[in-house]
Amino acid sequence: MATSTVSRAPGVSIQGLGFLVATSLMWGFNWPLVKHLVGVLPPFSVRAASGLIGTAIVLAIALARRESLMPPRGQWGRLCLAAALNVTAWMALTTLSLLWLRASETTILAYTLPIWAAILAWPLLGERPTLGRGVGLVLGLSGIALLVAHGTPGEEDLAEKLPGVAFALAGSMLFALGTVLAKRAPVAMPPTALVAWQTGLGLLPLLLFWQLLEQPDFAALGALDWAALAYGGALAFGLAYVAWFAALRRLPASVATIGSLLAPVIGVLASVAMLGDPFGLREIGALALTLGGVALATFAR
DSSP states (O other): OOOOOOOOOSSOOHHHHHHHHHHHHHHHHHHHHHHHHTTTSOHHHHHHHHHHHHHHHHHHHHHHTTOOOSOOTTOHHHHHHHHIIIIIIHHHHHHHHTTTSOHHHHHHHHTTHHHHHHHHHHHHHOOOOOHHHHHHHHHHHHHHHHHHSOOSTTSOOHHHHHHHHHHHHHHHHHHHHHHHHHHHSOOOSOHHHHHHHHHHHHHHHHHHHHHHHOOOOGGGOOHHHHHHHHIIIIIIIIIHHHHHHHHHHHSOHHHHHHHHTHHHHHHHHHHHHHHOOOOSHHHHHHHHHHHHHHHHHHHOO
């Protein structure tokens, strides 16, 4: 995910809904694929390799659209901060969380970011919290508590899950901070070019971690592993962002935001289907509470 400033159309278009569904599918299906990949490659290598593919694709699209690639004077600091929060922190921390959590669990925790954005908007944007947003926070935290609570015998308890929970929530909170700061002081650039810069700059620390800390064996990857890596780069990291901004240009912000909640639902269901993650009453309740809290935190006035 990345932040940008785009114009929002007043009506709802079928084309915009199509872009929105495509975005949610690409992002949702990527979570179980990343979980699979961290079982065969070190985490920073997974994100850095897919990020290189995605950045190249987004850059090519920006060039094809003849978007201006030069950031405005005096906005390099904003651009680097956005890259650090929305790419480096988000990609690194949510991927590390998959070392301790199931893909479905990380997906639910990661998509709590609108709740944290609503909280941060108070001190940073002066948007005072409302009763509805307070209820949304309680619902969201209840969903988190239910998700990480001790379940049936043989499952991991909270102590074993805690590092993964901390990484996922930290990634979500830092992305929310990046979103709020972008609203306060946006980078005035075309959306595709902005994504290319954010992903390119955000990847630099991941590439450094890859080189200094990890020794991936890409030669040992099978065809399915390469397909998952290509999917994460070309679709989830590349074309999904282009589709997202295309949806934003054609849909009201409220429709786009509610529609984006399809991504965690798809991520959870895909993890159940592809990885055999459990999907009982606890998982259903956690997903419902979290998404309900996100919806209230986003739209309550």
